[in-house]
Amino acid sequence: MSNHSCSRAPGRPLDEYYDALVDLYERGERDSLDGGVAAERFAAELGVEESSAQGIMHRLLEAGHAEAVWGVDPETSRPRQSYRPTDPTEGKQL
Numbered sequence: 001m002s003n004h005s006c007s008r009a010p011g012r013p014l015d016e017y018y019d020a021l022v023d024l025y026e027r028g029e030r031d032s033l034d035g036g037v038a039a040e041r042f043a044a045e046l047g048v049e050e051s052s053a054q055g056i057m058h059r060l061l062e063a064g065h066a067e068a069v070w071g072v073d074p075e076t077s078r079p080r081q082s083y084r085p086t087d088p089t090e091g092k093q094l
Contacts, residue, residue: 017056018065020045022085035071036084057083 024030024037024045031038043053060066066083073080
């Protein structure tokens with residue numbers, strides 16, 4: 001993966017954010033009904049504001065390292081958009 005830095009967090013490469021997304025997703029910290037990782041959970045993992053996490057996620061989406069999906073918040077049972085990592089070499093869902 002490339003070593004691009006995210007403008008909202010200088011010095012941290014984009015692949016570090018991708019790795020965090022993959023880790024959360026693989027640990028099952030994702031929404032129900034085939035959802036992905038919620039922005040608020042991603043923000044908590046990174047120790048950043050949710051708006052910063054949204055910006056990072058947007059960069060991952062643009063780079064083809066994530067896809068936006070709909071799932072259900074397991075705590076509130078409300079639908080919401082969340083994010084799933086993709087295989088960066090093929091652009092496919094992991």
